[in-house]
Amino acid sequence: MSCSARGGFVFLILSISILTLFACGGEDEAPSILDDGPPAQRLQDLLSEPVFETPTEILELAPPAPKPDRLAFFGDLHVHSTYSFDAYAMGTLATPYDAYRFALGEAIPHAAGFDLQLKQPLDFYAVTDHAMFLGVAPESGDITTAFSKLDVAKPLNGLNDPDNMGITAAPSRLRAFGQFLPRLLMAIVQDKTLERETVLDITRTAWQDTIAAAEQYNDPGRFTTFIAYEYTSSSADMGNLHRNVIFKGSDRIPAVPFSRFHSQNPEGLWDWMDGLREQGIESLAIPHNSNGSNGQMFKLVDWAGDPIDNDYAVQRIRNEPLVEITQIKGTSETHPLLSTTDEWANFEIMPFRVASSEYSEPKGSYVREALRNGLALESQGVENPYRFGFIGSSDTHTGAAQNDESDYVSKLGLLSATPDLRGSVPLSKLMGLAAGYVIPQMLEEVDGESYLGGATPTYGASGLAAVWAEENTREALYEAFRRKETFATSGPRISLRFFAGYDYDTAMLEAPDLVARAYADGVTMGADLPAQGSDAPGFLLWALADPNTTSLQRLQLIKGWIDAEGETHEVVYDVACSGGAAIDPATHRCPDNGASVDLSDCSVSGAGAAQLRTLWHDPEFNADQRAFYYARVLENPTCRWSTWDAIREGVAPRSDFAATIQERAWTSPIQFVPGT
Numbered sequence: 001m002s003c004s005a006r007g008g009f010v011f012l013i014l015s016i017s018i019l020t021l022f023a024c025g026g027e028d029e030a031p032s033i034l035d036d037g038p039p040a041q042r043l044q045d046l047l048s049e050p051v052f053e054t055p056t057e058i059l060e061l062a063p064p065a066p067k068p069d070r071l072a073f074f075g076d077l078h079v080h081s082t083y084s085f086d087a088y089a090m091g092t093l094a095t096p097y098d099a100y101r102f103a104l105g106e107a108i109p110h111a112a113g114f115d116l117q118l119k120q121p122l123d124f125y126a127v128t129d130h131a132m133f134l135g136v137a138p139e140s141g142d143i144t145t146a147f148s149k150l151d152v153a154k155p156l157n158g159l160n161d162p163d164n165m166g167i168t169a170a171p172s173r174l175r176a177f178g179q180f181l182p183r184l185l186m187a188i189v190q191d192k193t194l195e196r197e198t199v200l201d202i203t204r205t206a207w208q209d210t211i212a213a214a215e216q217y218n219d220p221g222r223f224t225t226f227i228a229y230e231y232t233s234s235s236a237d238m239g240n241l242h243r244n245v246i247f248k249g250s251d252r253i254p255a256v257p258f259s260r261f262h263s264q265n266p267e268g269l270w271d272w273m274d275g276l277r278e279q280g281i282e283s284l285a286i287p288h289n290s291n292g293s294n295g296q297m298f299k300l301v302d303w304a305g306d307p308i309d310n311d312y313a314v315q316r317i318r319n320e321p322l323v324e325i326t327q328i329k330g331t332s333e334t335h336p337l338l339s340t341t342d343e344w345a346n347f348e349i350m351p352f353r354v355a356s357s358e359y360s361e362p363k364g365s366y367v368r369e370a371l372r373n374g375l376a377l378e379s380q381g382v383e384n385p386y387r388f389g390f391i392g393s394s395d396t397h398t399g400a401a402q403n404d405e406s407d408y409v410s411k412l413g414l415l416s417a418t419p420d421l422r423g424s425v426p427l428s429k430l431m432g433l434a435a436g437y438v439i440p441q442m443l444e445e446v447d448g449e450s451y452l453g454g455a456t457p458t459y460g461a462s463g464l465a466a467v468w469a470e471e472n473t474r475e476a477l478y479e480a481f482r483r484k485e486t487f488a489t490s491g492p493r494i495s496l497r498f499f500a501g502y503d504y505d506t507a508m509l510e511a512p513d514l515v516a517r518a519y520a521d522g523v524t525m526g527a528d529l530p531a532q533g534s535d536a537p538g539f540l541l542w543a544l545a546d547p548n549t550t551s552l553q554r555l556q557l558i559k560g561w562i563d564a565e566g567e568t569h570e571v572v573y574d575v576a577c578s579g580g581a582a583i584d585p586a587t588h589r590c591p592d593n594g595a596s597v598d599l600s601d602c603s604v605s606g607a608g609a610a611q612l613r614t615l616w617h618d619p620e621f622n623a624d625q626r627a628f629y630y631a632r633v634l635e636n637p638t639c640r641w642s643t644w645d646a647i648r649e650g651v652a653p654r655s656d657f658a659a660t661i662q663e664r665a666w667t668s669p670i671q672f673v674p675g676t
Helices: 010-022 039-047 085-089 096-103 136-141 151-156 167-190 196-217 266-278 310-319 367-379 474-483 506-510 514-521 641-649
Strands: 051-053 071-079 124-127 228-231 243-247 252-254 283-287 322-327 389-392 443-446 449-452 464-469 486-489 495-501 528-530 538-544 552-562 568-577 596-598 603-605 611-617 627-635 664-667 670-673
Touching (some): 039 266, 071 243, 096 124, 096 196, 136 167, 151 167, 243 266, 266 283, 283 474, 367 552, 367 568, 367 627, 464 474, 486 495, 495 514, 495 627, 538 552, 538 568, 538 627
Parallel strands (some): 322 389, 528 670
Antiparallel strands (some): 071 464, 228 243, 486 664, 495 538, 552 568, 552 627, 596 603, 627 670
């Protein structure tokens, strides 16, 4: 395996040197650049670090009363601020405090000089800066700090100043980072001229400030923050293995977040989390961008290449009960090559490996296939490591969630601040702003025009994490994460319920106590449904449209199962149609409801539903077959963000990308467990 960098995008050049440096070890290695001791000792040393004791504050106002039927809360568990080295390189100076102000509905400045503001505040938010080099970049840019005086930091000196911001400053910022990161790595790894404790001291300080920001803005009952960070690792072939680590509370928090510096192997992260759990510090990790993992995120062997066994599976699902199914860098539900009978599988596919221009292997990279593989493992007597629930999030690197198609500036700060840099309009339209960023290898010819190519145009305005919980508090939301009563949306605030039980009847659908009965007589999303003899369960699905977007078109149920020969299968059923239209019994599909989009102004027309609700029974149910079920709801078509850009610039939408999309939401799966 060559260890050369293969990135095709200028903004990634500065991070590829790091990724390739750590990706050159063998598959069974877990290299660390901050500690020369054996892995077990490194982990023990890290677990013996002091923890922050965070004082609690008494709020003056009583929070709203809990709701036993649970409410839908919407948020984002994947947000980067200036403390992340790549966000800082892209011009982001937004702090964790700014990020939380944004989530509460305030406007914050973008690096290019305009404001970012939500149309509606969020319910919860987590700043998840990269633990690797946490805070080191802004510390280098601030010429008043001691670290900035070191030779290794000098390329970034002054980048915090207003004169070094804005579109015109972006090329010089990138050049500075191109000098800084190799110099930093050389000083730590090879020359040994930079003490690891010097870097860790900066990390501790930035991490403590991240904690302080979360504590300042946490408002139980009204707005919830989570103390969190991103563990950033990859496999030897540049397969993305990133996770966000979310802490339940704040009473005691590790002084140093576990990073790629401590181990490249995610199993080392789980060991650390288990060690903290023994000390009463609870957390969970959420994998993301499995679509860019090159088949590595959901493979059937462990880090050393050995087949997954019970110990691995139990530890993984204990520490990773959720997966991020959609975000700006693409949707990871499934791929057209993996789900050939799903007409909606080709949704916001980002086909590249993360931080690379090479294509990502679909097999082993998408969650539906992982769910199927989990069934196969269970049939072989191995615990299922892939019994996860779903969330969405953004992965913004501006501090501000980006999930509105009509007001989308992507995640890359200065590097996606204009339509041409997002790849949605020809470069000739705004070449003055693009000058200094673009190299010939980044260009694609479409309809006789030059566009920015690569990953950026394939990004999506996505997504949101959604939770059913009794109240908007850390404890209630985290317990919902743990029981996987979560769902994901691609951006709209669609509310989606999903239950299964043996005593449901159609009269429930109009009952005022529908939800209470559904909880009492069955299970909800994320749960196991044990067999009840040969009885077939009923599945209760209920979707409410986002009143600020568009109507719903169809409600679907996705089933995966394993047969007696050990082969896994999947099928998509439409279970409720807008307008009450009948489902074709042969195809299991709703008829076309005639919804359309006017591409001259993105106005929508046609029939649709404000809500879809049904009680459905599986026509092919077999009580002897292990299976999973999850709900998916689709909106009517609307304009994709790239079409909005094109309309505003007075050009035709790029023909090689979809002009419209169907926004959607997905529930966590219910797992049907046959009797023994």
